[in-house]
Amino acid sequence: MRKHIGWIAGTAAAALVGAGAITYAVAEDNGSSAATPAAESADAGFARDMAVHHQQAVEMSYTVRDRTKDVEVRRLAYDIAQTQANQRGMLLGWLDLWGLPKVSAKPPMSWMGMGDMPERGDGSFMPGMATDTEMKKLGTLNGKQAETFYLQLMTDHHKGGIHMAEGCVAKCSVGVEKQLAQGMVDAQQSEIKLMADMLKARGAKPRS
Numbered sequence: 001m002r003k004h005i006g007w008i009a010g011t012a013a014a015a016l017v018g019a020g021a022i023t024y025a026v027a028e029d030n031g032s033s034a035a036t037p038a039a040e041s042a043d044a045g046f047a048r049d050m051a052v053h054h055q056q057a058v059e060m061s062y063t064v065r066d067r068t069k070d071v072e073v074r075r076l077a078y079d080i081a082q083t084q085a086n087q088r089g090m091l092l093g094w095l096d097l098w099g100l101p102k103v104s105a106k107p108p109m110s111w112m113g114m115g116d117m118p119e120r121g122d123g124s125f126m127p128g129m130a131t132d133t134e135m136k137k138l139g140t141l142n143g144k145q146a147e148t149f150y151l152q153l154m155t156d157h158h159k160g161g162i163h164m165a166e167g168c169v170a171k172c173s174v175g176v177e178k179q180l181a182q183g184m185v186d187a188q189q190s191e192i193k194l195m196a197d198m199l200k201a202r203g204a205k206p207r208s
Helices: 003-032 042-065 070-100 132-138 141-170 175-201
Strands: none
Touching: 003 141, 042 070, 042 141, 042 175, 070 141, 070 175, 132 141, 141 175
């Protein structure tokens, strides 16, 4: 378990080191191989939606760090928070580079052809997102209960995030954004496996 978490920590650190290079590489990629993405393109849509999706993961992770003393859960939560906050900054930075708005009048996931999908409501706007009620519940739990609920929520969150990232890999046109999306898929799939083991150790299972 510690070996896996150490690997994730190293991955998060590497992502932070490379963030600036990846952000500025977008300008070169965009300038040399394609026109600036349109406001409703897959590139812009993914950047906007994933920035929102990541923000909830960051909030969820910092919440559980205050609700448990378990070293492995706290380390995993910190790594997820740092990695996704960094990626969120890149996504929003690209929108700035492209001169595109950070919000859209169209429903979330429209860039994937899923703008008409039913929402869970209560703050859950995209696949995998926790509801406001679930987020509040997490903030009331402590110890093993908080750890288990967090791991279940984050597993669902990662599954939704992977679905979105795979959509960008298939539909986005900016090379470095597609690379970032594929990196999200790979890292989050690994974390899902790790969280399944952590849940099993707590006598629990993923919710779906």
